[in-house]
Amino acid sequence: MPSPTREESKGETGQAEHGATDSGDRERGTGNRLACALEMEMTTHSLHGDSKLDSVNCDGLINRNGGDSAEVSVPLSLPGKRTAHMEGDDLYRLRDRKFLLEDKKRLCALALGTALLGILLTIIHAEICPLVYTPGSNIALFINCSISLSTGCLLILIIAFHYKDIRLFVIDHNQVDWRIAMTSQRVLVITLELLVCVIHPVGTYWEVGLHTNSSSSAPLCVSIHHGRALMDMELLLSVLMFLRLYLVHRAILLHSKVLLSASYRSIGSLNNINFTFRFVLKILMNKYPARTLLAFILFFWLTASWMLTLCERQTQVATNTGQMDTAMWLIAITFLTVGYGDVAPHTSCGKAVCLFTGVMGVACTAMLVAVVTKTLALNKGEKHVHFFMLDFQISKRIRHAAANVLRECWLLHRANLTKGNRGEHRRHQRCLLEAIRVFRHLRLKRKKLRDYVSEMVDLPKMQMIMCDLSANWNNSYRELEQRIHSMEQKLDELSRCFQQTSEMLSHVLRHRNTEIR
Numbered sequence: 001m002p003s004p005t006r007e008e009s010k011g012e013t014g015q016a017e018h019g020a021t022d023s024g025d026r027e028r029g030t031g032n033r034l035a036c037a038l039e040m041e042m043t044t045h046s047l048h049g050d051s052k053l054d055s056v057n058c059d060g061l062i063n064r065n066g067g068d069s070a071e072v073s074v075p076l077s078l079p080g081k082r083t084a085h086m087e088g089d090d091l092y093r094l095r096d097r098k099f100l101l102e103d104k105k106r107l108c109a110l111a112l113g114t115a116l117l118g119i120l121l122t123i124i125h126a127e128i129c130p131l132v133y134t135p136g137s138n139i140a141l142f143i144n145c146s147i148s149l150s151t152g153c154l155l156i157l158i159i160a161f162h163y164k165d166i167r168l169f170v171i172d173h174n175q176v177d178w179r180i181a182m183t184s185q186r187v188l189v190i191t192l193e194l195l196v197c198v199i200h201p202v203g204t205y206w207e208v209g210l211h212t213n214s215s216s217s218a219p220l221c222v223s224i225h226h227g228r229a230l231m232d233m234e235l236l237l238s239v240l241m242f243l244r245l246y247l248v249h250r251a252i253l254l255h256s257k258v259l260l261s262a263s264y265r266s267i268g269s270l271n272n273i274n275f276t277f278r279f280v281l282k283i284l285m286n287k288y289p290a291r292t293l294l295a296f297i298l299f300f301w302l303t304a305s306w307m308l309t310l311c312e313r314q315t316q317v318a319t320n321t322g323q324m325d326t327a328m329w330l331i332a333i334t335f336l337t338v339g340y341g342d343v344a345p346h347t348s349c350g351k352a353v354c355l356f357t358g359v360m361g362v363a364c365t366a367m368l369v370a371v372v373t374k375t376l377a378l379n380k381g382e383k384h385v386h387f388f389m390l391d392f393q394i395s396k397r398i399r400h401a402a403a404n405v406l407r408e409c410w411l412l413h414r415a416n417l418t419k420g421n422r423g424e425h426r427r428h429q430r431c432l433l434e435a436i437r438v439f440r441h442l443r444l445k446r447k448k449l450r451d452y453v454s455e456m457v458d459l460p461k462m463q464m465i466m467c468d469l470s471a472n473w474n475n476s477y478r479e480l481e482q483r484i485h486s487m488e489q490k491l492d493e494l495s496r497c498f499q500q501t502s503e504m505l506s507h508v509l510r511h512r513n514t515e516i517r
Contacts, residue, residue, distance in 0.1 A: 107161040125140070304335075
């Protein structure tokens with residue numbers, strides 16, 4: 001039977017060998033994890049962060065989906081630690097995000113330019129068609145084909161923009177599958193944008209092959225051969241092309257310094273601020289209110305005037321609003337909510353344009369009143385100076401009113417002593433009551449002024465006062481601590497002196513007692 005000591009030594013030897021085996025396994029596991037990290041980093045570098053990573057079974061993680069290539073999350077570092085791969089991955093994500101933002105900005109600018117080109121070609125086609133060439137001619141077909149081509153390019157740019165937006169969403173949320181970004185709201189927005197951008201006039205295509213003369217041309221560039229329905233459809237499509245101007249707000253947002261500034265984005269993310277067009281518009285109205293309102297009003301004036309001329313060209317009345325000057329006058333008086341009544345729209349389309357112009361005029365008038373009020377308002381320093389001078393002037397008037405009360409009291413007292421005319425006595429009484437009324441009125445006025453001034457809380461000044469008070473309290477506390485410490489030292493010295501004195505007295509008394517004995 002082996003001895004217990006030998007068994008214990010064997011057990012310890014087995015545990016040591018098992019511990020060595022475990023340490024070797026851990027080292028091999030760490031080496032495997034590092035190799036796996038290097039492999040995935042090389043794969044990431046080769047794919048530039050655009051393609052998906054294949055399933056890699058590292059650190060003992062095995063697919064349990066029956067051999068299917070599933071995507072698993074692989075821990076590339078020990079718990080609580082972070083390797084260089086994660087930092088490199090974040091850097092690649094930031095780089096891809098920056099490139100995607102630049103691509104979105106470029107695509108938005110191109111889309112806006114293409115939309116404006118299509119609108120400009122539509123305006124040219126509607127203005128010079130009845131005068132320069134006839135409907136159905138080769139020139140009209142060429143211009144309409146150019147409008148259709150610009151519309152096709154615009155649709156491609158819109159799809160490319162949303163493709164970049166989806167990729168940016170995938171990078172921001174660290175998602176692999178792009179289908180997660182395709183929510184119902186996003187699909188609805190993309191569909192609506194494509195439907196708005198696909199609208200353009202197509203009436204010229206019906207004129208191909210028809211032999212029409214210039215005398216049969218309608219006010220629009222559509223022959224009357226197809227009747228009223230085609231003209232109304234051409235008019236509606238031409239007006240609805242201006243819905244493409246929704247791209248202006250997206251271009252302003254993507255090209256604004258607010259979105260491009262990293263400091264703006266950092267502070268905004270800390271304060272939960274969404275950088276939308278409304279936020280950018282508020283900043284523009286705060287920094288450049290007059291220029292922003294003036295640019296919007298001029299652009300809206302010209303656009304609405306041309307739309308009104310396009311709607312009213314079918315009318316043949318004495319005050320024809322189909323002319324540009326008459327339409328500009330009607331839009332101006334409608335925008336300003338004046339409405340002289342000398343000119344009025346005659347078609348349903350023209351009435352709708354005037355109604356929309358009136359609504360926008362009321363909104364712009366409200367914004368203009370707010371801007372003017374903010375411009376004429378006094379700032380904080382001007383308010384302090386103004387209220388200080390008002391308080392000084394009212395105090396001076398109060399002193400004068402108090403002096404008048406005393407004077408009238410003295411005059412009334414002298415009139416009582418002399419017992420003169422009763423009319424003079426009543427006059428002095430009347431003057432005394434008036435002086436007292438003025439004195440009370442001025443005091444009430446000063447009280448109201450000081451109450452209003454007290455409501456204007458000067459936060460920086462209050463903060464400075466509180467900081468000074470806090471600094472004074474800290475200094476007083478330090479001085480008090482020093483004094484207490486010095487008093488403690490003096491008390492210790494006094495206690496030592498008392499102890500020494502008591503020892504000396506006891507020694508002297510003992511010495512005298514021995515001498516007496």
